[in-house]
Structure formats: C-alpha cells, structure tokens
Amino acid sequence: xxxxxIFMPLSVxxxxxxxxxxxxxxxxxxxxxxxxxxxxxxxSSVWLGYDDLGRPILDRLIMGARTSFFVAxxxxxxxxxxxxxxxxxxxxxxxxxxxxxxxxxxVFLAFPGILLAxxxxxxxxxxxxxxxxxxxVVGWVGFARLARAQTLSLKHREHVLAAIALGARIPRILxxxxxxxxxxxxxIEATFGIAGVVIAEAGLSFLGLGVQPPAASWGSMIRDxxxxxxxxxxxxxxxxxxxxxxxxxxxxLGDKLxxxxxxxxxx
Numbered sequence: 001x002x003x004x005x006i007f008m009p010l011s012v013x014x015x016x017x018x019x020x021x022x023x024x025x026x027x028x029x030x031x032x033x034x035x036x037x038x039x040x041x042x043x044s045s046v047w048l049g050y051d052d053l054g055r056p057i058l059d060r061l062i063m064g065a066r067t068s069f070f071v072a073x074x075x076x077x078x079x080x081x082x083x084x085x086x087x088x089x090x091x092x093x094x095x096x097x098x099x100x101x102x103x104x105x106x107v108f109l110a111f112p113g114i115l116l117a118x119x120x121x122x123x124x125x126x127x128x129x130x131x132x133x134x135x136x137v138v139g140w141v142g143f144a145r146l147a148r149a150q151t152l153s154l155k156h157r158e159h160v161l162a163a164i165a166l167g168a169r170i171p172r173i174l175x176x177x178x179x180x181x182x183x184x185x186x187x188i189e190a191t192f193g194i195a196g197v198v199i200a201e202a203g204l205s206f207l208g209l210g211v212q213p214p215a216a217s218w219g220s221m222i223r224d225x226x227x228x229x230x231x232x233x234x235x236x237x238x239x240x241x242x243x244x245x246x247x248x249x250x251x252x253l254g255d256k257l258x259x260x261x262x263x264x265x266x267x
Contacts, residue, residue, distance in 0.1 A: 006256050009249035016246055019062050020069035028059040031214045039232040049234045052224060057238050063216035064239060068246070071132055071201040072194050078136040080190060083143025084182065088174055090144070091151030098148075105141050113138040114200055121209040131210045135200055139193060146189055147182055154178050184261045191254030195247045202243055218243050 034054040042049040048057040090101040108116070120134035154160060155178065163173050204210035205219030213220070218239040225235025 006253055009252040009256075012245050012249035013253065016065055016069060016249075020066040023062050023066040026062065028056075028062060030055060030059040030063045030216050032056070032059075039228060039235075041232065042234055048238045049232070051221070051235050052228055052232070057221070057235065060216040060221060061218070061238055061242055064218040064221060065242065067128065067205075067211050067215065067217045068198050068201055068243075071128065071135065072197045074132045075135045075139055075197045076190055076193055078132070079139035079193065080143050080186060082136070083140035084147045084179065084186060086140070087144035087147025087149075088151050088178060088182070091148040092155055092170070092174065092178070101144075102148075105144055108138070108141045113196075114203060117200055117204065118207065118209060121204050126209050126212050128211050128215070131201055131204055134204075135197055138200075139197065142193065143186060143189060146185055150182050150185060151178060154181055188254055188258045188261065191250055191257060195250040195254075198243065198247055198250070 032055060034050070037046075037050040037054040039052060040046070040050045040054075046056055046058065048061065051057055051060070086101060090098045117134045117138050120137060121130060124130040124134065157177075160173060160177050163177050201210055202217065202219030202222070205217035206223045208220075208223070211217040211220060221239040222236055222243075225232065225239075228235055
C-alpha cells in the first residue's frame with residue numbers, strides 16, 4: 001500500500017529532476033521572441049502557448065524547473081550540513097556554548113523566514129547565487145534545532161556511553177554513533193524544507209529579487225502573466241500548476257516518509 005501511495009508524488013519529482021537535469025541539452029528556445037505569436041493560447045503544435053513577448057511557455061517552464069531544482073538542491077545541501085553540524089555540537093557540548101547557539105537560533109526565529117530572505121536578497125545583488133545564500137541563511141535553523149534536540153537524547157544512549165568508556169574520540173562518536181541516527185528525522189525535515197524553498201524562490205523571483213531576465217523562473221513567469229490574466233490565463237496557469245504539483249508532491253512524500261519511519265504509528 002505504501003508503494004502505491006508514493007507513486008504519484010515520486011513520479012512528479014522524478015519528472016522535475018529529469019527536466020532540470022536534461023533541460024540544457026533539449027532543443028529548447030526559451031528566450032526566442034516571435035512577435036506574431038504574442039499571447040497565443042495553447043494549441044496542438046505548442047502545448048502551453050506563448051507569453052507576452054512571443055516566447056514558448058513550455059520551454060520557459062522547463063528552464064524554470066531547472067532554476068527551482070538548482071536553488072532547492074543547494075539550499076538544502078548547505079542548510080542540512082551547517083544546521084546538523086551546529087546543532088550536534090551544541091547538543092553535545094552543552095553549557096555556555098549551547099546557550100549561546102540557542103540564543104542565536106532564537107534571534108533568527110524571531111524574524112519571519114521569508115521576510116529575512118527578502119531583506120537579504122534586497123541588500124545583495126539580485127541573482128540565483130544570492131537567492132541560494134539568502135535562503136540558506138534562513139534554512140539552517142530548523143535543522144540545527146532538530147539535530148540539537150536529537151543529540152541531547154542520543155548522547156545518553158547505552159552505545160554512546162559505551163563508546164565513551166572505551167576511549168573513543170568525540171569526532172568518531174559523533175560520526176559513527178550519533179549522526180547516523182539523525183538521518184531519518186533530518187530526511188523528513190528536508191522534504192518539507194524543499195517545498196518551502198521552492199515557494200520562497202518563486203516568491204523572490206516574483207518580487208524581482210531572484211532570477212533576473214531573461215533567465216526563466218516559475219515566480220517570474222507568474223509575475224509576467226499577472227497583467228494578462230483576463231486575456232491569456234495560460235501565462236499564469238502553466239507555472240502555477242507546475243509549482244503546485246511540485247510542492248504538493250514533496251509534502252505528500254514527506255508525510256508518507258514520516259508515517260513510514262515513525263515507529264509509534266506502526267506499533
């Protein structure tokens with residue numbers, strides 16, 4: 001039953017990954033302007049129609065998938081690495097080090113994440129690299145809190161105490177006896193984090209603080225189409241549906257993984 005429940009969201013995410021990976025090698029023309037095709041609706045020859053500059057929306061949608069995947073991948077990689085490292089060290093050492101790190105996390109949590117990302121993106125030069133940086137600055141806190149809470153529990157386990165009694169060094173204990181047990185909750189947290197990053201990237205691009213023209217992003221495509229919703233709704237519907245499917249699939253996959261890895265729910 002579990003396999004059937006994750007088939008649909010997993011299929012959507014695989015398609016998203018394949019489009020992001022193969023996009024540069026496909027015969028696409030996302031920036032090709034054809035004036036006679038401006039605002040043309042979808043047809044049998046062009047499935048998703050053209051935008052306000054006569055560019056094929058399907059080609060731009062595929063390149064936007066590459067943009068969202070690139071941002072989500074790097075933000076999650078940086079956030080998980082930094083957050084796990086800081087949270088594990090904080091929970092293991094304790095004392096004043098833990099107190100200082102917790103207060104720093106409280107400062108970050110005092111601001112709404114998306115507003116802090118907008119402020120950082122506005123201070124920096126707009127671009128995909130700065131979007132990754134801004135969202136990573138916001139995203140590490142959740143992983144750090146989770147890693148710290150788990151470390152506080154795991155460091156009193158019998159196998160950890162046995163490793164300490166045998167004289168194992170702290171880096172080895174963390175690497176082989178603590179961090180591997182953090183992977184399951186961190187994986188679940190990452191699935192929901194990916195959905196948040198995809199929405200945040202689209203939001204920043206919608207505001208003009210993300211990917212800059214002529215590069216394609218689902219958020220910038222929605223921004224370009226909002227003025228033509230009555231005449232060419234396909235300009236908004238195509239990237240909006242793509243964004244909906246990806247975020248919904250990631251959340252569904254995260255729910256199923258959480259249920260699968262939750263021992264209490266299976267007992």
